[in-house]
Amino acid sequence: MADENLLQRVHDLSDLELAALLSLIAREHCVITTPGDALDDLVEELKLISTRTFGLSYAVVDCNPDTTLEDFATSLLLGKPQPQAQAQRTTPRSSSPHLTRTGIASNDYFPPQPATPSSSGGGGGGAPLSPLTPTGGSATHAHIAHVVLARNLGLAPKAVQIQALELLRTRRIFTRTSVHAAPKQFLFVAALADDGDDDDDGEQHQQRGRRPGGGRLAPHLNDFFYVGHWHDPEDGFANLEDDGEEAETASTGSVVKKGGGGGAGSVVAGGFPEEGRDPVFSELDIATLAKLSREVQVDVDVLRYQMNIVSFLRMHRAVAGGITPTATKHFEQLMKSLAPLHGLDYVTPSLVGLAARKVYLHRVDIVTPEKERSMLWGSELAAVQSILEGIGPDDVIEEVLAMVPAPL
Structure with a gap:
């Protein structure tokens, strides 16, 4: 917790x-x-x-x-790209199949660090020049x-x-x-x-x-x-x-100066955070919450409640699409991610409902009256238009949550 x-x-x-x-x-x-x-x-x-x-x-x-x-x-x-000729000189093509076309390993996920001169003498002993060289003179990686x-x-x-x-x-x-x-x-x-x-x-x-x-x-x-x-x-x-x-x-x-820093000056040119200012959430905080979310337990009744919501969304007459397996995977992931934020190590029905509202809001696509399934059974187009008028994804989600009984 x-x-x-x-x-x-x-x-x-x-x-x-x-x-x-x-x-x-x-x-x-x-x-x-x-x-x-x-x-x-x-x-x-x-x-x-x-x-x-x-x-x-x-x-x-x-x-x-x-x-x-x-x-x-x-x-x-x-940053600002350097000339192509210099890029080719500093990143020669390698014959190794384990390197990318630029000779840089594909798992380089870390932000750039200022280049430092090599401590060893002799030619070729220093670190390679960066593909990006800002106006200030110090080399940094793109x-x-x-x-x-x-x-x-x-x-x-x-x-x-x-x-x-x-x-x-x-x-x-x-x-x-x-x-x-x-x-x-x-x-x-x-x-x-x-x-x-x-x-x-x-x-x-x-x-x-x-x-x-x-x-x-x-x-x-x-x-x-x-x-x-x-x-x-x-x-x-x-x-x-x-x-x-x-x-x-x-x-x-x-x-009078507001405590904790901030203000328009806290963001410098280029979209970087101001040096010396501590963020509200550090990378360690995010990693801690991610670890806790992976340890969250889901009771079988809560899991059944989740699957019933998915089924009802797929069968709703106003839904044309958007209830995909990827959405279901994200649904479960978000349920578990919400639990640590509420100080819980298990998922409650209310967290399931909250996750459904966020996961499906941008995914649910409202059907056009002409393609609504009851038209195959002889429904009047004007009647279907009247039913679907003004309905959005949030209305569909709320209606499904109202229909599916939550576990006690």
Whole structure:
């Protein structure tokens, strides 16, 4: 069981921070949806969460229909590529089948370290030069950011989304000159905008958890994401609001300084956390929670309850798809990950319901009236349209949870 200090820090987190923490615990990735006019604020909040809450570097990938594979790959990297000729000289091709084309082992998951001169004399005794050399002069290795924020990923071409799926599956990205491995702590967040649908009167209807109308993720990529979260702007952006309060205090000339650091200056250029600032959750904290989640027990009645929820979702008349074996695996994983955050070493029915809401929110695809299964039996199209009107994934999940009896 986690200690009280760690649990207290968990309870102080916002919903967005919890979504990121759960993904890091499971080493999976998440989808976060918000109205279009709040998307920029969401991305800024996620930047601050990356650096302040977890002490991780970040990169923002702005996707649109013209995004190319090269644009996507280079946006993930922190640094500036060196000329190709130097890259070929410093990373010669090896004849060994156990090395990549760049001669670098594929399990290089660690962040760059400043190059140090060789302690031994003679030619060839020093460490090889880095593929990246920043303006400052010290050489560092090219590497993928710990947190990748893909804004409007659903608008990217299919080829780019397939490349994103390969990155999530293999934890590697190929560029023209080398192969880059993702760091050990790696989180990919798809930040999507959804402004709902307009009806005949021009009124806009917004439903929590709808599949984004401004661009849809490819089915296999969408299914690979661990959890989905709808963020209502009315719930606020905690870190951005803290920055606003500090800026207001500074503008009044007050000498009072907020405890614990922070502020806009806590994030430096390039998406790196400020040196000397301790994150709320260290890598050891995340590893501790991950270990506890693997030790969580699931009673047979609770497991039966989980499987009944899966079965009812598959049979729901409004569901066109999204109840996949991958979703079921993530369902069980999230149930166990939630238990240590509540100070438990076993899964309760309430945690099962909470996990279902997060795992299936971005996966459930609502069927069109023409393809609803009762149409095969002679149902009227107008009647089916009336039944399905205004139904979103969150409505389906809540209805299933209400129908399936929980174990006592």
